[in-house]
Amino acid sequence: MVDNKEPIFLKPVLQEKIWGGNKLETEFGMLLPSQKIGESWSISAHPNGVSTIISPKMFEGMGLDTFYQTYPDYFGGKVEERFPLLTKILDASDDLSVQVHPDDIYGLEHEGELGKTECWYVISAEEGSKIVYGHTAQTQEEFKEKIEKQEWKDLFLEIPVQAGDFFDVPHGTIHAIGKGIVILETQQNSDTTYRVYDYDRVDEQGHQRDLHIQQSLDVTRFPHQHPVLKDARHDIEDGYVHHYLSNDYFSVWKWQVDGQMSIFLDEGYYLVTVIKGAGKMRIDEREYKLSLSHSFILPFGTQEIRLTGDLELIASKPNRQVD
Template identity: 35%
Template sequence: MGILFFKPIPRPALWGHTLVKDYFGYQDFPDGIGQSWSFSAQEKDSTVCLTEPYQGMTLRNLWIHHQELFGNQEGEFPVIISLVGPEDDLSLQVHPDAKHAQKVGFSSGKNEAWYFIEANDDANIVYGHHAKDEKELRKYIQEDRWDELIKHLDVHPGDFVYLPAGLLHALKKGSIVYEIQQATDITYRFYDYHRKDAAGNERELHLEQAIDCLSYDPKEMENHIHPVVSETAHMKQTVFISNDSFTVTKLEIDGQDTYQSGHYQLATIVKGQGKVDNQEVKVGDNFLIPVNCEIKVDGQMTIMMTTK
C-alpha cells in the first residue's frame, strides 16, 4: 500500500482572510479562512481521501473500517492536524486536561503543539500568565490589567512549541503554523482584547470554565523541547516531541532518499516540492503514510508528520 492523499477542509475565522489560501495554494478556498484541517476524523467534519482504492472515503471511515492502515489502533482518532495563518491576533484560550474534559463528556483532554513554518522578526505568542493563584488571577481580571497578566514567548521560523492542557495561550498575527492538537474539540475563550463586532458586541467568553482549567505551575509555562535529530545521505529527521498524546517529526529532504516508520504518519508538505513514491508533491499537500510503509522521497522539501 502506498501513500494516500487527503483533501483539506477550510475553516472560516474572524482572524482569517487569504493567507492560508495563498501560502498553501488552496485556490478553491473562499476568502475568510483562518486555518485548514489537513487531517480530521471528527464525526461531523472528516477529511476525505483522494486516492484509490479509498477515494471518497472519509478518514473517520478508514479509521473505523481499515485499521490495517494504522496498525490496529484502539479508540477514537487521536488528533486534528491544521495549517493556520492568522491575520489578526487570536483570543486567549485554555484547553482542558483529561479530568476537566471528562466532566463535560469527553474521553480525553486537549494538549496541543505548534511548529512555526514562518514568523515575522518580532513575532511572539501568548504563553502563560503571571498570577500565582486564582485569587490573584481574579484581581488582575477585575482591575482589567490584562497586559500585566499575560506572558509572551518570542518565536522564530523552525521553532516548535508545546502547549499542554491548562496553559493560557494564543497565536498572534505574523506567523504561519503547522498545528497538532488532540481531537477533543473543546476550547475555552479566556480573553479577546475587548474587541467588538459590527453591532458593538464583544465575543462570548468562557471565563469560568477557563479558570477552572487553568494551571498556575510556572514550570508548565516554559517551553522545554529536546529534539532528537538523525541524518542519512539526503534527509534530516527531527523528532520534536513524543508523548502519550502525539509524536511529531520533521523531515528535511535534499535529494533522493527513503523513509520508513513503524507507525502510520499524517504527513504535510510545509515547504518546497518534490516527489514521494514518484508522485509530484508541493506545499499544502497532505498524505497518509500507512503503517510499515517504506516511501521514496526526492526533491527539496520539508515534511511535517504526526502519529500516535
C-alpha cells in the same frame, strides 16, 4: 483486509475565523471560499470538520472518520472510538484569543470529548510577531484577580517567534498565536477551547465572542512552567530528521529533504503534511508526487519511504495504545 496499502491523501476542511486571512491561498495555493480562512484542517476526523480521501481512488470521497472505523488494518488492526489526532495549518491574520484547553478528564466530564494537548511548528512569521505562552499568576486566586482588574499586560507572557520555532503546548497552558504567524499544529482530536480574553473585538454582527472564565480557572496550570523540549536532530543523506517531542498522545518530527533521503519508520501509522517545496515519495515500487500543503497518512506497516526533491514535511504519529 487490503494488501499493499497505499498512502491515504486527504482533502482539507477550510474553516473561516474572525482572525483569518488569505495566506493559505497566497502561500499554499489553496482555493479559498473567503478572505477570512483561519484554518485548514488537513488531517481531521472531527465531527466539526472531516477530511475526505482524494486517493487511492477506491476510497475517493470517503470521510476519514468512516475510513478509520471501516479499515482498521490501516491503523494497526485496533482503533479507538475516534481518530486520535488532528493536524492543521493556521493563518493568523490577526491575534487569536488568549485561551486554554482542558485535560481528558475535564473535557470528557464537561464537553463530552477528550482534552487538548497540542504543539506548533512556525512555518512563517512576519517581523515582530509574538505569541502568548504562559502567565504570571502564581495561584488561581491571583489569576482571577488580574482578570477581574483586566490587567492583561501583566498577566500574559509574550515571546517573539520566527520561522522554524517549535512550541509544546500541553493542556492547561495559557496561549495565543499572534498576528502575522502561520503554523502547523498537531493536536489531540478535540475542538474544545476556553477563551480568557478576546481583545473586546466583535464579529460582523457586532457581537463579542463568548469568554469561558470559570472553565479557564478550572483547567489552567498554576504556576505556569515552560515545557522543556528534549529534541534531537539527525543528519542523514541529503537532509535531516528533527525529532521535536514525544508525549502521551503523539510524537512529532520535521523531515528536511534537499536531494534524496530514505526514512525508516518505527511501528505505527504517520500523519504527514508538506509545508515547503515539492518532490516525490517512493514506497516499494510506487511513486507519488508531493506538493505544498499535501497531507497524507502512511498506513501501519510502512517501513521505509524515499523522498526526493526540495521538501520540508511535518510528521506525527499517535502514541496512545489501543486496548
